[in-house]
Amino acid sequence: MADRHRTRLTTALAGAALLLAGCAGGPADGDVVTLDYWCWSQAQGAKVAAFNAAHPDIQVRHTDAGGGTDTATKLLTASRAGNAPDIACVEYQTVPAMVVSDVLADIAPYTEAVTDEFSPEIWQMTRFEGEVYGIPQDIGPMVLLYNRARFEELDIQVPATWEEFAEVAAQVRERDPNTHLATFAPTEFGNFAGLAQQAGAAWWSVADREWTVGIDDEPTMRVAEYWQDLIDQDLVRSEPLLTPEWNNRVNRGEVLTWPSALWAPGVIYGIAEGQAGDWAIAPLPHWEGDGPEVALQGGTALTVTKNSDHPEEAAEFAMWMNTAPEAVDLQIADGQYPASLSGQETAAASPAPPLTGEQEDYWEVAAYAADHTVPSIAWGPNVSTAADAYNDAVSAAVRGGRPLAEALRETHRTVLDDMTRVGFDVTD
Secondary structure (H helix, E strand, C coil): CCHHHCCCCCCCHHHHHHHCCECCCCCCCCCCEEEEEECCCCCHHHHHHHHHHHCCCEEEEEECCCCHHHHHHHHHHHHHHCCCCCEEEEEHHHHHHHHHCCCECECHHHCHHHHHHCCHHHHCCCEECCEECCEEEEEEEEEEEEEHHHHHHHCCCCCCEHHHHHHHHHHHHHHCCCCECCEECCCCHHHHHHHHHHCCCCCEEEECCEEEECCCCHHHHHHHHHHHHHHHCCCCEECCCCCHHHHHHHHCCCECEEEEECCHHHHHHHHCHHHCCCEEEEECCECCCCCCCECEEEEEEEEEECCCCCHHHHHHHHHHHHHCHHHHHHHHHCCCCECCHHHHHHHHCCCCCHHHCCCCCHHHHHHHHHHCECCCCCCCCCHHHHHHHHHHHHHHHHHHCCCHHHHHHHHHHHHHHHHHHHCCEEEC
């Protein structure tokens, strides 16, 4: 990773880190420690089984509590009741809220062995000034997933900039009126946040426990106006992703790209298996004059809760799950891009995902994206409120023909009001 990314973390953890105390405790000699673990994704069951086989003195019970949002909601409720699991997957953008809510334990005393397993910009998602609130599991640097077979058929070039993306979108509509280059999905909060962050947006920042909210900042408005123009010209189709209708359009070759994260090929393969080998990834388009930096869209950490009676064993499990070679192999097979440096090296020597199986430089493009992630992205303590507000406001704007910029300003006001009501020191 480039040295310029080795900056100090300035995130929501700053305001909350001082509030958390360390955890202590462990099993009596000779006892078998049983841990409860909440996490989603298909590979989790096999990874837990492998851990249990290798650690007869620590046995883990796995529960799929739902996706990131569902798990976060249930985890907060369980923590307040004093019966949260020992370990839980938490999406990076949700970590600050969990810290502020006093859910997560500082596991720094147990993690020295894996300090060098993760780059500074990945550690910054879960670590602050020596306190560690999770072991990074996977990352989702953004790329452009595109239907290479259809690109060749229509004789169009992969856009390197967002300006070129708009030009190619117009070419697609001219050459095949049934097809659109991309979809603008009104309820994809994380995707839009990543695009805005790439443009320089800072939706939250904190200094001396004073928060600044910037969901209506200039870079965000620039991105909103860009996509608004594409929608107005019918150069992209505005609709939700992964509906039966959208899936059918993908299978008919009528949706040609998905500006998304490295986990996207697995998603498209799941709905369009017959297109295996037809797709490829390219660097995400950038703004003309800007560098190749991209944001992370998604990714999770394994966190230890303050309800755990066995934080040391829970931390041992979290570290093994995200660094052990057998765990990494299962992770890659599931379509995840490992957060660990050793896992990324393993991925580079692995076959490309089936959807992009004909792309010889798949992992080179993936590594390039991972090497150029935007440093020091800050997430606030009420991300779930922001996501709900964004999804509602943008969906209503699209249905009513109102500007996306207006929906972003409405989201900004909702987030600002919510933080003020809760009692945070906030500036606009």
